[in-house]
């Protein structure tokens with residue numbers, strides 16, 4: 001598909017918006033730009049107000065950049081990331097579908113993260129905040145090869161949107177398009193890599209007292225004790241029925257990430273720490289200190305769709321300044337104050 005001219009409304013996207021305008025309010029002139037990224041792979045640039053921006057590779061529909069109004073990168077992408085199929089890009093927000101991790105017989109995290117998605121010029125209407133001016137819709141349908149490894153027909157639509165306050169949202173709509181009457185089930189995650197100043201200075205709030213499956217202990221179930229989660233060693237846990245808001249407090253950066261999730265009951269927390277970092281070809285030895293994955297997910301209970309049914313799973317991210325004092329943070333309150341609501 002031809003790239004729209006730089007800094008002008010994308011004609012297909014504008015046409016799509018116009019087509020859906022009659023049924024419900026949609027942003028009028030969505031802006032995106034399609035450019036060449038690493039290794040010649042195409043990526044979409046989203047530009048918001050006040051310098052907020054995001055980038056999405058068509059490869060994996062993977063968000064690889066989200067910047068605030070000081071042009072600071074908020075997501076982690078490894079300096080050793082490989083931008084070459086079939087390797088998934090190490091960092092940003094890989095999409096794990098139709099399988100999270102090793103919870104099934106497919107390759108780790110499923111195949112959506114290493115397939116080439118296309119821009120969806122005419123997505124079905126999606127209720128949106130009319131203040132959102134910058135977004136892109138992507139779509140993945142299975143190829144004949146994909147059908148051999150996962151014999152189900154589906155349409156996976158992803159909208160990535162940059163809000164007026166720099167918030168980033170990802171909305172997935174997955175539809176069962178099987179014509180043989182068969183249901184299918186899948187697990188899912190937005191495998192979000194956050195950029196942090198120093199992992200030892202980071203706390204995660206919202207998951208304390210939750211039950212979790214520990215991937216480092218054969219997926220055994222435990223209950224989290226005590227206070228906020230802090231990091232002193234490798235972690236790989238699937239928190240079950242986690243709250244819809246989770247906060248990552250970066251003490252040194254004085255920044256709090258607030259994650260809001262819908263349709264995604266679980267939340268995976270992962271940091272490979274030093275030994276696993278060294279074993280990964282596409283990850284720098286010391287980079288574990290500057291990243292943390294908190295991944296809204298549906299893992300414990302797979303989602304089942306009958307033919308014609310559609311599921312929606314949404315993640316909204318915001319980064320707000322935090323003058324954090326231990327134990328005093330109310331992530332929601334702080335978020336609303338920062339947004340002046």
Ligand SMILES: O=P(O)(O)OC[C@H]1O[C@H](O)[C@H](O)[C@@H](O)[C@@H]1O
Pocket residue numbers: 088101108109215236237268269270293
């Ligand atoms: O190396 P990848 O396939 O991208 O997976 C990276 C990590 O993803 C998740 O967080 C899993 O819980 C981990 O067990 C896994 O190591």
